[in-house]
Amino acid sequence: MMAMTEVVVENVEQNVKEVLARYGNNPARMIEILQDLQDIYGYLPREVLREVSHQTEMPLTRVYHVATFFKAFTLKPRGKYTIQVCTGTACHVKGSYRVLERLEDVLGIKAGDTTDDLMFTLETVNCVGACALGPVVIVNHKYHAYMTPAKVESLIKEYREQ
Amino acid sequence: MKRIESREALLELYRELAGEREKEEKYIAVCTGTACLANGAQEVYDAFKEELAKRGLDIQVKKGEGSVSLRGTGCHGFCGRGPLVAIHPRKIFYQLVRPEDVPEIVEKTVVGGELIDRLLYEDPVTGERVLHEEDIPFYKKQMRLLMAANGQIDPKSIYDYIAIGGYQAMAKAILDMEGDEIIQEVIDSGLRGRGGAGFPTGWKWEDAKKHQSPVKYVICNADEGDPGAYMDRSLLEGNPHSVLEGMIIGAYAVGATEGWVYVRKEYPLALENITLAIEQARELGLLGENILGSGFSFDVKVARGGGAFVGGESSALMASIEGRVAEPRSKHIHATESGLWGRPTVLNNVETWANVPIIINKGAQWYAKIGTEKSKGTKIFSLVGDVNHTGLVEVPMGITLREVIFDIGGGIPGGKEFKGVQTGGPSGGCLPQSQLDLPVDFDTLDAAGSMMGSGGMIVMDENTCMVDVARYFVKFLTEESCGKCVPCREGLKHMLDILTRITDGEGTMEDVELLEELGYVIAHASLCGLGKSAPNPVLSTIKYYKDEYIEHVRDKKCRAGVCKALVKYIIIAENCTGCHVCFKRCPVGAISGEPKGIHVIDQEMCIKCGICKDVCKFDAVKVV
Numbered sequence: 001m002m003a004m005t006e007v008v009v010e011n012v013e014q015n016v017k018e019v020l021a022r023y024g025n026n027p028a029r030m031i032e033i034l035q036d037l038q039d040i041y042g043y044l045p046r047e048v049l050r051e052v053s054h055q056t057e058m059p060l061t062r063v064y065h066v067a068t069f070f071k072a073f074t075l076k077p078r079g080k081y082t083i084q085v086c087t088g089t090a091c092h093v094k095g096s097y098r099v100l101e102r103l104e105d106v107l108g109i110k111a112g113d114t115t116d117d118l119m120f121t122l123e124t125v126n127c128v129g130a131c132a133l134g135p136v137v138i139v140n141h142k143y144h145a146y147m148t149p150a151k152v153e154s155l156i157k158e159y160r161e162q
Numbered sequence: 163m164k165r166i167e168s169r170e171a172l173l174e175l176y177r178e179l180a181g182e183r184e185k186e187e188k189y190i191a192v193c194t195g196t197a198c199l200a201n202g203a204q205e206v207y208d209a210f211k212e213e214l215a216k217r218g219l220d221i222q223v224k225k226g227e228g229s230v231s232l233r234g235t236g237c238h239g240f241c242g243r244g245p246l247v248a249i250h251p252r253k254i255f256y257q258l259v260r261p262e263d264v265p266e267i268v269e270k271t272v273v274g275g276e277l278i279d280r281l282l283y284e285d286p287v288t289g290e291r292v293l294h295e296e297d298i299p300f301y302k303k304q305m306r307l308l309m310a311a312n313g314q315i316d317p318k319s320i321y322d323y324i325a326i327g328g329y330q331a332m333a334k335a336i337l338d339m340e341g342d343e344i345i346q347e348v349i350d351s352g353l354r355g356r357g358g359a360g361f362p363t364g365w366k367w368e369d370a371k372k373h374q375s376p377v378k379y380v381i382c383n384a385d386e387g388d389p390g391a392y393m394d395r396s397l398l399e400g401n402p403h404s405v406l407e408g409m410i411i412g413a414y415a416v417g418a419t420e421g422w423v424y425v426r427k428e429y430p431l432a433l434e435n436i437t438l439a440i441e442q443a444r445e446l447g448l449l450g451e452n453i454l455g456s457g458f459s460f461d462v463k464v465a466r467g468g469g470a471f472v473g474g475e476s477s478a479l480m481a482s483i484e485g486r487v488a489e490p491r492s493k494h495i496h497a498t499e500s501g502l503w504g505r506p507t508v509l510n511n512v513e514t515w516a517n518v519p520i521i522i523n524k525g526a527q528w529y530a531k532i533g534t535e536k537s538k539g540t541k542i543f544s545l546v547g548d549v550n551h552t553g554l555v556e557v558p559m560g561i562t563l564r565e566v567i568f569d570i571g572g573g574i575p576g577g578k579e580f581k582g583v584q585t586g587g588p589s590g591g592c593l594p595q596s597q598l599d600l601p602v603d604f605d606t607l608d609a610a611g612s613m614m615g616s617g618g619m620i621v622m623d624e625n626t627c628m629v630d631v632a633r634y635f636v637k638f639l640t641e642e643s644c645g646k647c648v649p650c651r652e653g654l655k656h657m658l659d660i661l662t663r664i665t666d667g668e669g670t671m672e673d674v675e676l677l678e679e680l681g682y683v684i685a686h687a688s689l690c691g692l693g694k695s696a697p698n699p700v701l702s703t704i705k706y707y708k709d710e711y712i713e714h715v716r717d718k719k720c721r722a723g724v725c726k727a728l729v730k731y732i733i734i735a736e737n738c739t740g741c742h743v744c745f746k747r748c749p750v751g752a753i754s755g756e757p758k759g760i761h762v763i764d765q766e767m768c769i770k771c772g773i774c775k776d777v778c779k780f781d782a783v784k785v786v
Contacts, residue, residue: 028485031468035427069487069644070468072427088389089584089620090546092634098772105749105771126471126638128428129392130200131544132241132552143200150747150776 009045016051027056030066034073043074079114079121081159083107084138088127091134095148099135100124102149106156119160165447168455169333172324179325188230188272191248191313195237195396196431197553198244202260206245207234209264217268230272233322236312236400240300242552243283248295248313255295256281286550286572300551303570305532307540308516309556312400317435320442323403329448331519335411336456339522341371344415348518350526352538357383357474357511358589358615359691360537360604366508369498370416373506378418380409381483381502381509384425384432385467385474388587389638391618393542393554394512398425398432401516402439406462408515410449411522413460416508421462424479427469437464471588471642475690476501476509478644489644490690511616513542533559537603541617545571548578548623557602564598567621578623582706586615588635588642589695591702592628611702613695627724628707629714633661635699643692650693653684657700665725669715678704723785726770730786733774735760737782744774744783 019036023029033052038044044067053060067073085091085100104110107120114121130136133145139159147155166172192198192207210232219230238246243257249271256267259281270276282291283298292298295313315322323329335344349364370378382405386394398405409421423440425433440462443449451459465483472478473488480502482488501507517539521529530538537559543566546552550572557566563583567573574580582592591612593600600606604614622631640654657680663669681697688694704711713719720728733744733753740758752768755761761782763774775783 026485028483029465030485031482032466035466035468065487066468066485070470070473072467072469089587089618089634090390090552092389093547093620093622093626093631095772102749102771102773105769125428126387126642127389127392128196129386129395130197130241131390131392131546132197132244133200134546136200145200148776149771150773153749 009041009047012045012047012051015040016048016055020052020055025056027058030056030058030063031070031072034063034067038073042078043076045077046075076114077118079118081119081139082121082123084123084125084128085111086126086128086130086134086136086138087124088131088134090131091127091136094134096135098149099137099147099152102152103137103156106152120156163442163445165445166454167447169337172329172333172454175321176324176327176330179321180327183325186231187251189233189250190230190272191233191235191250193236193238193244193246193313194234195241195244195312195399196392196429197237197241198246199431201244203234203245205261206247206259206264207232209261210247210268213264213268217273219268219272233316234318235315236317237309237396237554238295238313239306239309239396239554239556240295240298240551241554242550253294253296255283255293255298257283299572300553300555300570303561303565304556305540305558306556307520307532308397308401308404308513309542309554311404312396315401317400317402318438320403320439320446320448323401327523328403328519329407331522332407332410332448333454335522336414336453336458341415341417344411344522345371347526348415348521351521351529352526352533352536353514353517353521353529354537354604355511356513356517356541356616358586358613360614363510363514366498366510367412367416369496370418370506370508373499375506377420377503377505378413378416379502379505379507380413380416380418380421381479381507382409382421382423382512382515383474383476383479383509384423384429384436384512385479386426386429386512386616387471387474387642388589388616388618390546390584390620391544391587391616393544393617395426395429395432396554397512397516397542398423398429398436400435402432402436403443404516404519405436405512406439406443406449408518409462410453410460411518412508412510412515414458416506418508419460421460422465422483422502423462424465424467424473424483426467433464433466440464470644471638472644472690472692475692477690479509480507487644489646490692492689513617534601534603536605541602541614543602543617543619545619545621547584547620548574548626549621550575559603560601562599562601563593566602566619567598571621574621574623576623578625580621581624581626582622582628582631584612584620584622584631584699585618586613586695586698587618588638589613589692589698590615590618591698592622592631592706593702594706597706611705612698625722625724627665627720627722628703628710629661629665629720630722630724632700632703633658633665636661636696639692639696643696647687647689647693649684649687650689650696653680653688654693654696656680657684657697661700664711664714665720666727667714667718667725669711671712671715674704674708674711674715729770730765731763731768731770731772731774732784732786733761733763734782734784737780739780739782741779743777743779747773747777749773 354360478488
């Protein structure tokens with residue numbers, strides 16, 4: 001909780017305006033609009049969702065409905081590194097659940113959460129299409145193939161020290 | 163780029179480009195599909211670029227003067243062996259290439275014409291090195307109508323696509339054929355939707371054509387959400403223009419003016435390549451007003467998905483393009499009558515669209531010769547899991563599961579036993595050994611309790627627990643259920659509770675019966691395809707692997723060693739050398755023993771994370 005207060009949300013009005021302009025101020029492109037805003041802030045802060053509602057004249061509930069329905073959106077700030085554990089079927093039968101459990105243990109958080117120091121966000125994804133390399137763990141777009149629980153600690157250490 | 167205004171201009175450009183390609187003495191194709199990129203293909207590509215530049219064989223040098231061109235191509239399919247490199251015209255096929263190998267490849271193979279043995283594929287049976295892609299057992303039984311071009315063209319270049327005959331089918335369709343003729347051709351070809359349901363594509367088009375409206379839409383569904391399937395991604399990444407060409411033909415046939423491609427956000431490269439393809443086609447005048455002077459106008463836009471499995475359901479997908487949440491609606495009225503924004507809409511899957519130019523080029527009769535009586539053409543499967551050769555395989559319909567898994571896939575690694583194959587993603591089912599000789603087509607798989615689905619094929623060996631697999635899929639579907647209708651939302655939740663109870667060793671025999679009852683209700687009462695097919699993984703595993711359910715319930719045993727509550731880790735004294743590694747690596751200090759002495763795991767403390775088993779080099783840790 002303490003960590004959340006450290007996040008500063010700036011230029012909301014301007015950023016929302018710019019992103020909306022990219023899509024011709026068309027609220028039908030809500031998914032893309034929110035994705036672009038999430039790319040700017042790393043997550044969807046409450047102020048941003050309010051501003052989107054305000055500028056598009058869409059009810060705030062509609063904006064929240066979209067923001068909470070799709071997996072791609074997060075309403076909480078994210079860590080510097082996002083660790084995605086692929087839990088697609090191929091990775092599952094190769095033991096990705098064991099890798100996930102180990103990551104949860106080492107980081108002390110559950111999938112979907114962020115560490116207090118805002119270093120790591122842990123999440124699961126359903127198939128990234130690298131099924132031939134499973135179990136796959138992706139850290140900020142870098143793929144780590146053939147993961148095992150035994151490799152988890154050194155992986156985390158590697159990123160902590162970067 | 164110069165606009166192409168007529169068929170003659172397109173033909174001229176094709177001749178020029180194809181001629182240029184023929185003059186190319188050598189070209190190096192580096193697979194830059196997602197799986198190869200994950201294995202380091204970008205570094206390999208960069209190393210080639212640098213090495214060629216260093217030797218003055220740079221791609222910038224004019225073609226036909228002893229130069230070597232370099233192409234980053236789409237997915238070749240043999241993903242387990244990436245990065246893959248093919249050297250043309252001899253088509254020498256190197257696998258597991260590292261950047262360090264590149265100078266040697268250029269020196270010996272590209273310049274010197276010699277082979278580098280260690281980079282060639284070794285046949286595990288004969289031990290012989292295989293020179294060409296098509297001679298590798300993995301490719302031999304395949305029929306690569308859609309995938310072949312992936313390895314030959316740069317997906318970021320429309321000229322590469324035109325050079326291999328691209329957009330000729332479109333020219334033929336919009337200049338020589340009436341809409342009805344095209345639809346009849348597609349009906350006669352027997353093409354059925356590759357997204358999973360297998361609905362005849364031509365019928366869908368016919369229906370959309372019938373409905374009068376000044377605005378109609380065609381949509382390409384690239385929201386490939388099945389975990390374990392990635393053929394649509396590889397087509398969009400590797401050959402986006404073939405999909406686009408199919409869409410233009412379909413749009414002309416039904417009288418649509420606007421198209422949408424709906425792509426998952428999890429597929430950034432596919433998104434990039436299709437967006438670029440659309441821009442290039444527009445610049446050349448192959449999209450937009452009055453295409454090739456035919457009077458037909460059509461344009462395509464891209465929409466990004468937000469990451470929801472149900473978003474791939476057709477009515478949910480359209481809701482999502484309209485900017486709403488992806489919730490399906492009841493389908494008393496078909497999308498072909500009232501779809502996107504209430505207009506007649508044809509929605510087809512990526513692979514379906516990519517088949518269309520082939521049918522127009524080669525004719526329905528030719529196409530209908532491939533496959534079985536009711537399932538025509540080829541199908542791309544992603545063959546993954548516990549199988550030697552993982553990757554994308556394109557096979558004629560009607561091939562048996564055994565041929566795919568054992569001949570193409572090379573069987574189960576490590577001499578383990580085959581246990582089952584899961585087809586059709588979370589909506590499909592698991593089939594055991596006894597069903598391996600089934601021909602793969604829409605109707606046979608349905609009848610066996612599974613389905614074709616979009617083409618995921620996950621092979622499972624003896625170390626897979628089928629109850630856990632059922633639980634895995636139900637958990638996935640519970641999370642992905644949109645929550646709109648009760649049977650799916652509540653029914654799945656209860657199925658998950660029951661399955662969790664069973665895998666925790668607390669199930670009863672009544673639970674298994676209850677699962678079957680629940681499954682029946684969910685399948686019959688749910689609103690959309692997701693709910694209707696959701697019980698399949700459970701019902702098919704109960705059907706074929708009931709003994710495993712009974713073992714979990716009655717004997718409190720998980721024979722595969724997967725269900726944590728039912729297994730323990732022990733150290734086999736005879737195998738333990740006292741290397742002390744497990745002692746050092748155990749995160750909870752549950753292992754005791756002196757160096758060079760026999761080690762023991764304290765069962766009270768053990769959290770069953772499996773690290774001791776992973777790190778033991780002497781096979782001394784067993785799961786019982």
